[in-house]
Amino acid sequence: MQFTIKNMTEKYAIEVLCWKYERPYNFYNQVLTSHAIMELTGKKYYTVFDRYDVLVGFFCVGAPAQVPAGYPYGAYKEDCVDIGLGMKPAFTGRGLGLLFFSAILDFVSESHVGLDIRLTVATFNKRAIRLYEKAGFVQQAKFQSEQTEFITMLKRSHC
Incomplete structure (x- = not known):
């Protein structure tokens, strides 16, 4: 399958913010607010489309991908590019x-x-962790937020 990556727009930010995941992934559900729209359109957020121009997911790069609760644990002390991502609920669990x-x-x-x-993932999200390991990521720091436990995972550059 071929994917196209574009900058996040307000239209797609609203769509992403309205996605609803089933338990236990409902942890990733967001609330549609003007602040949330500004976050997604004002930072380094991107959309991912399939060959039919259907929105499949999104991702962000840099500080927006970090979980602030990890700072006191030194989870982000190494110089890396952080990524965060989400796939549209209708596409999850389908081998894509x-x-x-x-x-x-x-x-x-x-x-x-x-x-x-580097990426950060909730430890309960075994499906995502398996995917990241398949892609060559290894587990690094573990830390606890008020809501859940997280791990950072790292993929070393080959350059």
Whole structure:
């Protein structure tokens, strides 16, 4: 499957903010507010479309991908490019994860040559952790927020 990556727009920010995931992934559900729209359109957020121009997911790069609760634990002390991502609920669990994630990794690697890539994931999200490990990520720091436990995962650059 071929994917196209575009900058986030207000239209797609609203769509993303309205996605609803089933338990236990409902942890990732967001609330549609003007502040949330500004966050998604004013920072380094991108959309991912399939070959039919259907929105499949989104991702962000840099500080927006970090979980602030990890700062006191030193989870982000290494110089890396952080990514965060979400797939449209209708597409999850259908075997598209690796292709979707690979498209994001290719995009990020091309624009951040030589930097290791790091992501943060809730420890209960075993499905995502398996996907990230398949893509070559290894678990690093573990930390607790008020709501859940997280781990950072790292993929070393080959440059």
